[in-house]
Amino acid sequence: MYRMNSDYTEGCVEQVLKKLVETNMDQTNGYGEDEYCDEAKALIKKTFACEDALVQFLIGGTQANFTLICASLRPHQAVIATNLAHIATHEAGAIEHTGHKVLEQPTSDGKLTAAQIEAAYQKYVTDPARPHWAQPKMVYISQPTETGSLYSKKELNDLYAVCQEHDLYLYIDGARLAYAFGSDENDLAVEDLAKTCDAFYAGGTKCGLLFGEAMVIINDKLKEDFFSIAKASGGILAKGRLLGVQFGEIFKDGLYFAIGKKACTQAKRIREAVLARGLELVTYTSTNQIFIKMSKEQFEKLSSEFALSHSGYLPDGSYSIRICTSWATKDEEVEKIINMIKEL
Amino acid sequence: MYRMNSDYTEGCVEQVLKKLVETNMDQTNGYGEDEYCDEAKALIKKTFACEDALVQFLIGGTQANFTLICASLRPHQAVIATNLAHIATHEAGAIEHTGHKVLEQPTSDGKLTAAQIEAAYQKYVTDPARPHWAQPKMVYISQPTETGSLYSKKELNDLYAVCQEHDLYLYIDGARLAYAFGSDENDLAVEDLAKTCDAFYAGGTKCGLLFGEAMVIINDKLKEDFFSIAKASGGILAKGRLLGVQFGEIFKDGLYFAIGKKACTQAKRIREAVLARGLELVTYTSTNQIFIKMSKEQFEKLSSEFALSHSGYLPDGSYSIRICTSWATKDEEVEKIINMIKEL
Amino acid sequence: MYRMNSDYTEGCVEQVLKKLVETNMDQTNGYGEDEYCDEAKALIKKTFACEDALVQFLIGGTQANFTLICASLRPHQAVIATNLAHIATHEAGAIEHTGHKVLEQPTSDGKLTAAQIEAAYQKYVTDPARPHWAQPKMVYISQPTETGSLYSKKELNDLYAVCQEHDLYLYIDGARLAYAFGSDENDLAVEDLAKTCDAFYAGGTKCGLLFGEAMVIINDKLKEDFFSIAKASGGILAKGRLLGVQFGEIFKDGLYFAIGKKACTQAKRIREAVLARGLELVTYTSTNQIFIKMSKEQFEKLSSEFALSHSGYLPDGSYSIRICTSWATKDEEVEKIINMIKEL
């Protein structure tokens, strides 16, 4: 039995594990005040070409999102996102728990458009009763999106342009960021990401680490006392060096991007087999997730050997099935599932 | 220049004002611990045939809503409402400010349906990742709705039945409750309202008082320490007897319902004039609000004598104009606007 | 039976009531967008010599406090106050409900000292684990204090100096502000109050109005979108003109200060009778509250004719009894209680 139901079914990449073992008995200060963290932060800032950014390691994705959002907004302010956004769905209302409304915009491919931001902003700003509404102040997107799609460089620039025009912050959830840069359809240079937003995080949990997310804050207005707000939000790890050790390894020599590339390549092989077999994609993706329309029988057949994610029903009653590759997906698994797909 | 742009353009009905003047120098205890409040609460419980209810006077509508909701829900729980609900629109994100998500359901006539509740509940309860979602636990409706429509007795019973089946609380915002019972299309007995919900409030601000809302909590689970939560929410008036005095007067001898009836009758006269003139209604109403499709010119012509509310643009670019009557609307105003409508 | 147990046992001063009656059927816009509010705000700014201030009318004191505090602070920030401060005692945890810690400082006379602020700030700023603590960012005081004492001009200037030195906001709760200026020991000019703080409110509820508080924000940093945050906090009155009408009357021709003066004079007469009788004060006051040490028997004797407030037990088991005068206290009441005190 194999698992392709998510990208967090294994532990961490070999190099990271090795380094954790090697450094296990080292003595360091707590809470990220150690050399491993210093070096990893420097490496991340260099990688993303944002020397003046503030980097803060956090533990998980939901936490990264609500901490950044609640640190950035005043009590009456809200965040624009798609209705499929992680903050609108699988965070158990965490953003509202910190006091802020998510202004959900409809999407079919997981992406938000600059036109939607413009419309949401105009709806607010032109309303004579404007002070009676929650105020849009931040835009949240994921790269790649929750449904595996990818923003192009132009799309990101357009999103950021409309945000800057209206004094909205743009925040990018990079839970699967390695798989964005790993897509063969990606046209954004790594060094350009920080130029298209006010803050983003480079995900570790889904991209090769045991756990951990690297929040990168570009906009000075969002930096002040971020550590304290993260502390009050439960996001600061006592043995903070564990995050420094992990991120230091995964960003060394381009490993983060290499594992992303590999996972996307494995996903592409499966996607091509799906299409070759004549199955339909529920939504187009070029990253590490594939959403396939299947009959109940097809799903059950595959399920005899693979744990997959049944992510919903389609209008005609058939299934939407997610297959997920990751840094850990082995060739034998890919070959096995391709062979099974051929015979569906 | 007259105002028909809202139902809170004047002070309070004559009897209420008279009683406030008469009792002005009376000395009483604060915070609602006085005889005026005791009597008014008893009168309200008798009126709505709910002797075991807890009645708590609050100051305003937004406050009434977020206090009841935050007192009722645990941190991960959410409230189902339409996308036009007051809590989803003109409360500046007050519900989220207390930590809870509003699960917005689309509506065109302002009403929520039992089928929508069922669907929202099923979406949650059948999701394998259910514990990762905000949990629907309360349903919020307004009677009449924000767009002036009215739930029938059957509709209310159906809503409450689905709520009870799934252990959801049903809460009714009665900001304009007098105008619900005043509609000639209303088929719900006053004594039946408390049987169709877990809590409701009878609005004073829009229904004849200077200010004030009477929260009526039927379900025992929602009663405990409600005063303290209202206090922490800024909802307790120091000179609480002002609410007792006002509610005592307005519920005496059916005055609340008489003023509601009168406002609906005035609205009906205007509505009929609108239809006679050949204008279209944006949405059908039988209460004290009328939404009319007008050209810019028609709106401006009426605006020379009446302050009205321009509540939005219709798909063809024409205006949606709200005319609002109230307990205070005088015959001369109604005649005046009818004459102007005839000549639009 | 008379009531001297609080300063909110009656309605409002005659002139205010008269104006409310006169303007009752006027039609105005809602939410404070009316001429009465405009005029009252201008009058208040002129009175306190702060033409650039933002004035926002709110409904009650607890609400005024938590709204200003939550609008001013970021998530990890805290407010310094005495352990007898209203925000630390009789607000049911309202400040914490908005997410902020109250850093309580011990007091015996109700006053906070500049030295206490300095010490609390130094404790924070010199702690190597500083980012792990709630950050003091605002100082809350009441003028007069909850126990009736009064800050001198020098004390206020000293408090503000230490606040400005450490970039802390100073906020003054003026629930009984009329009685501060009414004390014959007050040495602060009305025009100087706004120069000693970042924000204050002039209380109406306890100072002659039916209800209402006038928040006056001096510091530009605290002004932005204050209306929206007040709206989300339930502090905006629909019939906002009621606050404009009331504050417009009470600040006309120095009425606010005249009623304050009168109440303090009445309190002084009673205080002198208390001392003449040989009773002890629990704490010294020169405003409208008197705290007297009494035996159970003395308290019960007075209670036969007066409702008074039993505010606690003293170490030797005797009672601390509060007598409260107000704008409404009549000469006959004062004479009556003085005669009874003589015979205790």
Added chain:
Amino acid sequence: MYRMNSDYTEGCVEQVLKKLVETNMDQTNGYGEDEYCDEAKALIKKTFACEDALVQFLIGGTQANFTLICASLRPHQAVIATNLAHIATHEAGAIEHTGHKVLEQPTSDGKLTAAQIEAAYQKYVTDPARPHWAQPKMVYISQPTETGSLYSKKELNDLYAVCQEHDLYLYIDGARLAYAFGSDENDLAVEDLAKTCDAFYAGGTKCGLLFGEAMVIINDKLKEDFFSIAKASGGILAKGRLLGVQFGEIFKDGLYFAIGKKACTQAKRIREAVLARGLELVTYTSTNQIFIKMSKEQFEKLSSEFALSHSGYLPDGSYSIRICTSWATKDEEVEKIINMIKEL
């Protein structure tokens, strides 16, 4: 240079690391729905003799505290704790951030007494203005305390008795629980802990794991939907099995208690050397922390070889220095510091 400044300077115990390495490429479900978690939970329930408890693994201590507290309390409720409690000090206001007041009680030895709880409860319950106060509903203690002291079995039973009498929840923060049971002065059986409280957590971060805390909820009232509230609070690890693997190892064959014992023994050796040298303890401890009164010179001398924690100044200007042992403290370190202490 050695570190004895905290008990989280190293990674994790050898057996835990070994198991993490062995299981690294195992594929499991996320969020704790895996066999490692199931087994570890069963082991913990067996160890603490509470088969009906709900066990939920969380990531860190601050998070464990605020999640349990906010899941347990209604909006107006507060938690009683000492002024040295972790929730009152080093959590950056996290409890208030979730909306709840910490009712701080003075302590010199870090312990709360049953008498203090009784007094705080009586103060609330006998106040005529009770509904205007934050309501005490939970008691928070740490075992061992933040200053290294230990509750006896009788003390815990007394605390729980007063809590049960007044319907207050008792919650025990066991961040250093291994070191409580490791003290040679401990008289509480492991199987009795769950009988003295409504919930506790067994700390992993400071007791041999990389990170992680095991929340054990005994009282049924506090169990419902705890996972969802933890999710909304950022406390759920995606690769949840990492917590199962770690707790499964540390609770196997009494390892948790063995490492606690060892650390306490090391601390005892140092404490005895301190006393033999004629130095004073700041506060008496029998667990893994020692607080010693030192001159500046003595501290600096020790600091040449050991990183220690300067936890404050004593009234006479001398230093309070914390020495902390842990599961990782080696004999050579202990011998080294003892030799240095002899020569201070």
